[in-house]
Amino acid sequence: MDSSVEAHRAGGAWPARLDVAQSATGLCLAAFLMLHMAFVSSILISERAFYTVARFFEGQYLLGTSHPAIVSGVAAVVLLLFVVHAALAMRKLPHDQHQLGAYRRHAARFGHADTSLWGWQAATGFALFFLGTIHLYGMLTRPALIGPFESADRVWSGRMWPLYLVLLFVVEVHGGLGLYRLALKWDWPRGVDRTRLRRLKTAFSVFFITLGLVSLGAYVRIGIAHADHAGERWTPALSTAGR
């Protein structure tokens, strides 16, 4: 019997359980990202809209006062999901140049789109180890600094825009591919064909990358206009439009 099949049998149900855990953490992270993009893009409605959303997540309208620690708590949970998902995914990454070479030869010989897409998912996942944690650490440790001026100053004067630009492409490609593989693996929606799913995956990534680019452009524009006052907090009485 093939030694890899024997190794799998020796592991019992664990490989399957770990696979379910990887799918579940990936699905939670993808759902979070969609909501996160909706929240971040509220800057496109107005500075006041983004300010209202930010204060809402600090509990201001439910508890009477702002508690940025709530945002830290959410960031800690997301970071935990991120780490668990990455640790589970590491089982599947090539571990040395022989495995990497074998994958490359197989992908080139096989010429199957999903096998090549797996390479993209692995590469974007690897990049997320670094790019995602830098941003998450900022949200975890400085949760109160989320607002129209605070965020725009971080993006422009704090020079976070290059990181966000790369992170945006990497995470939306990774998320789109991940949801596509989940749908194929668990056959949901039931019986949907591969070509249709692939189109949906591309539409998902293109939609969120476009929304992210337009939103990032808005933060850059406000950040440039506010650069001379970087560090000043936004209040309803202030706005770049009013300057």
Ligand code: HEM
């Ligand atoms: C609780 C956790 C998180 C919070 C509170 C949060 C919050 C924010 C906020 C307020 C911004 C606007 C810019 C700024 O203020 O710096 C932003 C931008 C961004 N975040 Fe997050 N974020 C979180 C987690 C994540 C994760 C896990 C990812 C992906 C791995 C991510 C990807 C991005 C990207 C790509 C942008 C740029 C958006 C754009 O292009 O408009 N964020 N985030």
